[in-house]
Amino acid sequence: xxxxxxxxxxxxxxxxxxxxxxxxxxxxxxxxxxxxxxxxxxxxxxxxxxxxxxxxxxxxxxxxxxxxxxxxxxxxxxxxxxxxxxxxxxxxxxxxxxxxxxxxxxxxxxxxxxxxxxxxxxxxxxxxxxxxxxxxxxxxxxxxxxxxxxxxxxxxxxxxxxxxxxxxxxxxxxxxxxxxxxxxxxxxxxxxxxxxxxxxxxxxxxxxxxxxxxxxxxxxxxxxxxxxxxxxxxxxxxxxxxxxxxxxxxxxxxxxxxxxxxxxxxxxxxxxxxxxxxxxxxxxxxxxxxxxxxxxxxxxxxxxxxxxxxxxxxxxxxxxxxxxxxxxxxxxxxxxxxxxxxxxxxxxxxxxxxxxxxxxxxxxxxxxxxxxx
Amino acid sequence: xxxxxxxxxxxxxxxxxxxxxxxxxxxxxxxxxxxxxxxxxxxxxxxxxxxxxxxxxxxxxxxxxxxxxxxxxxxxxxxxxxxxxxxxxxxxxxxxxxxxxxxxxxxxxxxxxxxxxxxxxxxxxxxxxxxxxxxxxxxxxxxxxxxxxxxxxxxxxxxxxxxxxxxxxxxxxxxxxxxxxxxxxxxxxxxxxxxxxxxxxxxxxxxxxxxxxxxxxxxxx
Numbered sequence: 041x042x043x044x045x046x047x048x049x050x051x052x053x054x055x056x057x058x059x060x061x062x063x064x065x066x067x068x069x070x071x072x073x074x075x076x077x078x079x080x081x082x083x084x085x086x087x088x089x090x091x092x093x094x095x096x097x098x099x100x101x102x103x104x105x106x107x108x109x110x111x112x113x114x115x116x117x118x119x120x121x122x123x124x125x126x127x128x129x130x131x132x133x134x135x136x137x138x139x140x141x142x143x144x145x146x147x148x149x150x151x152x153x154x155x156x157x158x159x160x161x162x163x164x165x166x167x168x169x170x171x172x173x174x175x176x177x178x179x180x181x182x183x184x185x186x187x188x189x190x191x192x193x194x195x196x197x198x199x200x201x202x203x204x205x206x207x208x209x210x211x212x213x214x215x216x217x218x219x220x221x222x223x224x225x226x227x228x229x230x231x232x233x234x235x236x237x238x239x240x241x242x243x244x245x246x247x248x249x250x251x252x253x254x255x256x257x258x259x260x261x262x263x264x265x266x267x268x269x270x271x272x273x274x275x276x277x278x279x280x281x282x283x284x285x286x287x288x289x290x291x292x293x294x295x296x297x298x299x300x301x302x303x304x305x306x307x308x309x310x311x312x313x314x315x316x317x318x319x320x321x322x323x324x325x326x327x328x329x330x331x332x333x334x335x336x337x338x339x340x341x342x343x344x345x346x347x348x349x350x351x352x353x354x355x356x357x358x359x360x361x362x363x364x365x366x367x368x369x370x371x372x373x374x375x376x377x378x379x380x381x382x383x384x385x386x387x388x389x390x391x392x393x394x395x396x397x398x399x400x401x402x403x404x405x406x407x408x409x410x411x412x413x
Numbered sequence: 414x415x416x417x418x419x420x421x422x423x424x425x426x427x428x429x430x431x432x433x434x435x436x437x438x439x440x441x442x443x444x445x446x447x448x449x450x451x452x453x454x455x456x457x458x459x460x461x462x463x464x465x466x467x468x469x470x471x472x473x474x475x476x477x478x479x480x481x482x483x484x485x486x487x488x489x490x491x492x493x494x495x496x497x498x499x500x501x502x503x504x505x506x507x508x509x510x511x512x513x514x515x516x517x518x519x520x521x522x523x524x525x526x527x528x529x530x531x532x533x534x535x536x537x538x539x540x541x542x543x544x545x546x547x548x549x550x551x552x553x554x555x556x557x558x559x560x561x562x563x564x565x566x567x568x569x570x571x572x573x574x575x576x577x578x579x580x581x582x583x584x585x586x587x588x589x590x591x592x593x594x595x596x597x598x599x600x601x602x603x604x605x606x607x608x609x610x611x612x613x614x615x616x617x618x619x620x621x622x623x624x625x626x627x628x629x630x631x632x633x634x
Contacts, residue, residue: 064548071555074577079563081576089573116573130429131606133592136570149422156423163431164439164595165570177424184422228554236547243467243546324463324546328455331554340562 043259050255050263051270054237058271068271071225072279079221080288090172092118093135095126100146106157106183107139114175126160136162136169137176149184215290219371220344222279226272227338227364230307233268234314235327238406243323257407261315265399268314269307276303293378299371305388306367309395316402319409338364363391430600441512442598443567443591445502449525450532450561450587453495455553457536460487461629462549480629484622488533495529506598515601524593524607527614531586532557534621541628560585567591589614 058064092115096103110118118139121129126138140158148155157180161173241247250260277300284290313334321327341355342364348356359365366387373379373387431438461484464470473483506512514521536553543549561567564574564582571579571588582588589610596602 061545061548063543064545064551067548067552067555071551075555075559078577078581079559081578088569089575091570091572128606131596131600131602132609133566133570133596134572136572145422152421154421154423156425159424159426161426161428162570163428164599165566168570168573169428173426173428177426180424181422188421224559225555228558229551232547232551232554236550240545240547324550325456325459328459328550328553329452331550332451332455335554335558339558 043256046255046259047262047266050250050259051267054264054267055271058233058267068229068275071229072222072275073283075225076218076221076279076283077287080218080290088113090115090137090168091135092116092176093121093126093129093138094118095121095123095138095140097123097143098141098145102146102149102184102187103141105187106141106180109179109183110139110176114172130160130162133162133165136165137172139176139180146187149188215376216344218284218288218290219375220342220368222276222284223342223344223364223368223371224339226276226303226307227310228335229272229275230268230310231314231317231331231335232327233271234264234311235318235321235331236314236324237264237268238315238318239321239324239327242409258403261399261403261406264315265308265311268311269304272307273300273304276300292375294374294376295378295380298381298384299374302367302370302374302384302388302391305391305395306363309363309391309398312395312398312402316398316405319402319405338362341365342368344368361394363394366390437510438512438599439595441506441510442594445499445506446528446565446587446591446594447561447567448502449495449499449529449590450565450585451557452498453491453529453533454536454539454557455550456494457488457491457533458540458543458549458553459546460491461537461540462543462546465544466546480626481622484537484625484629488530488537491533491536492526492529495533496526499525499529512598514598516597517603518597520602520604520607520611521593521597524590524597524611524614527611527618528586528590528593531614531617531621534618534625535586537625538621538628541625557585561587564588565591586614586617 089112092110094107096107107118115137119135121135121138123140126140129135130138138160140160142155142157145155145157159173159176159180161169161176163169238247241250277296280292280296280299285292317327317330317334321330341351341359341362343359348359348365351359370384370387370391373384464473472478473480503514507514535557539552539556540549543552560581563569564578565571565585565587566582571582574582593602593607593610593614596607
């Protein structure tokens with residue numbers, strides 16, 4: 041009981057020092073509002089607004105039809121360019137795709153000579169180039185087929201493929217990227233706040249003040265976890281209701297309280313990592329560098345940018361131990377597919393277990409560090 | 414039974430610069446740009462705020478050192494550190510990842526010096542308004558990691574961004590260095606193609622430095 045009271049009151053000390061730092065407060069608000077909106081608009085997961093240049097050496101009805109078929113939102117309106125400008129413009133990254141329609145293209149198509157259209161793709165723009173070149177090819181062949189079927193009745197394809205996209209009918213990546221943005225902000229903030237809370241006390245020497253009081257290292261560590269976790273959970277809840285649902289108008293399928301429960305479990309893990317790093321780092325710059333070393337792999341390999349199935353097998357196996365991976369799949373299950381507790385309990389459990397593991401590790405180091413300062 | 418129609422025209426797809434469409438040729442140069450955006454900015458931001466928080470900034474207040482001397486003196490070691498990072502990452506690209514440099518080395522080197530100066534100045538700007546190290550650390554993290562990974566052309570080409578993402582991308586130095594890094598490594602470019610990007614990158618330096626000077630007061634109230 042006494043321990044709980046100590047943890048509670050120590051935590052309010054953390055909250056007070058957080059609230060007094062207006063710049064930090066402003067940055068947290070930014071991280072869960074403007075930063076989320078900007079990410080929702082960036083559409084990293086789909087082909088959107090891809091830039092297209094066209095060289096029309098044919099000037100036929102067909103070539104104009106093909107060029108007109110590149111439509112927003114996937115492609116920007118194609119810009120006519122000169123053939124000799126293809127290389128410099130692609131070098132500058134001005135166009136991701138350049139379509140070159142050769143002279144007499146339409147005539148050769150009608151004569152059955154199977155002419156070729158050249159589609160230049162900037163293969164350094166990985167995602168967009170990969171998916172977009174498929175779209176572009178599809179658009180061109182469809183236009184050619186339609187053109188022919190009008191003039192000479194080409195046989196129709198014997199099978200029709202109907203694509204049904206489940207859970208996100210318009211394949212809007214804003215749904216996806218806004219939630220992933222929140223998850224990234226959670227990871228970032230939790231590690232930094234908890235880590236810095238330890239390093240700051242060490243740098244200022246106030247950890248000694250705490251130690252001469254009748255407090256155990258466990259109480260000190262737990263107070264930092266609950267206080268920093270509390271700040272972040274509040275920010276996440278506000279962000280989900282007001283930014284994601286309110287401003288961005290993204291429908292949330294499942295239960296927000298259940299997601300917040302998952303977030304709490306994940307925060308437990310992330311703040312434990314932060315505490316651990318805080319005990320390793322001897323100064324704030326060291327913590328900053330350690331933070332980057334931990335954050336970048338956690339965020340980049342969370343499965344939100346690249347699905348685990350597309351990674352090398354050994355990497356995907358290792359990543360099963362990353363709570364970020366489980367939290368991302370938990371968030372997707374609850375928020376997009378409306379999954380309930382029975383579906384996500386495994387992810388929740390793994391996150392908690394990993395969190396507990398790191399907390400134990402952090403506590404062991406914490407005890408050693410604070411008692412040997 | 415009717416035979417399936419053969420296509421009446423071919424689409425010859427040419428993956429330029431990267432014929433096998435292997436991500437390593439795009440990602441390794443992009444990583445170089447990413448790392449040089451994050452580390453120098455975070456270290457630089459903490460370097461100034463640290464003195465504020467621990468009180469040693471009094472040295473600036475009580476001695477006749479000007480703010481410009483103070484900031485540049487702080488910045489130069491981190492530029493040197495950034496270039497050491499560049500040398501290591503450049504070697505790793507060639508030796509470990511087998512990503513060859515197809516274009517001009519001197520263009521890449523010059524651009525890197527300008528870029529590291531700009532990214533340290535970016536950290537300097539954040540340090541000028543943050544009062545605590547926590548705020549500086551989180552501020553640099555959120556204000557560099559997000560634009561660097563999302564809006565600087567790593568995921569989506571800058572030419573496709575719209576709205577706020579576009580503005581944030583345009584205001585971040587990495588958007589201009591990424592085409593240089595990928596350009597020299599994978600596209601085989603040299604000075605003539607990259608002059609505009611290097612020039613734009615150079616404009617960040619006086620702009621960020623002036624803003625930092627305006628925000629860093631000689632005497633804290």
